[in-house]
């Protein structure tokens with residue numbers, strides 16, 4: 441059996457212990473999985489002790505709050521970008537790459553909660569920016585909202601490989617992103633820029649028909665090397681050669697699960713590289729409860745990807 445080091449993104453946070461501790465399904469703590477021994481491999485504050493300290497209860501979970509829409513921009517027929525005013529702690533905690541929130545029209549109930557990645561934050565003004573591609577039942581219900589919107593967060597597991605990302609300093613990175621995945625890629629690019637990295641970007645506007653990377657035009661540390669169709673076989677060949685020629689310390693691949701797997705399986709030079717990928721699984725509750733986001737590892741063990749960091753994408 442191959443052992444992975446899964447890690448709960450919420451472990452040690454203001455939201456730990458959570459509902460899963462109360463149901464004895466904690467991702468990290470073996471005691472809170474009903475076992476008699478401790479083998480958690482977690483180096484932070486003891487989750488079992490924190491649970492006992494709370495009187496065998498979870499901490500206060502994330503709740504809905506109303507956020508003022510400061511700006512709304514529409515691009516083409518299906519991309520809407522909202523700038524929202526949020527409490528200071530939210531703006532700060534959502535600055536980490538992979539952050540996301542649930543948003544919904546305040547006239548509707550929680551069935552309409554849609555998980556949306558954070559595109560950028562401004563912690564001096566307590567603003568966050570999110571981009572929504574309008575194409576489904578949930579996102580259509582948000583399109584005509586103009587004054588305020590309900591949000592729930594912060595959530596952080598929007599990308600896998602955070603550990604690799606945090607190690608990347610003073611080096612070269614390659615970003616490959618398609619469609620609406622360009623939005624979370626922007627938060628990631630800003631993080632890499634803050635750590636003195638040079639960044640090459642390959643984008644495919646996909647169904648968004650929008651180039652989010654325009655914002656980086658003129659930035660000497662961000663080089664848009666190709667705008668293309670990532671489904672094109674010649675592009676796969678181009679990326680393979682590009683990676684083989686340049687010494688990238690980190691590569692981000694952001695697209696649907698289908699395309700991410702296609703690129704990871706077909707680009708030989710991606711093997712043995714530090715890869716960060718987008719969590720493109722279906723996220724519904726974000727709390728590890730509903731099971732919508734579950735994938736199975738090579739041992740058949742179910743992994744709730746809304747909360748679990750996956751280091752090895754060979755699931």
Ligand code: FES
Nearest residue numbers: 724728729731746
């Ligand atoms: S989204 Fe509900 S368990 Fe992950």
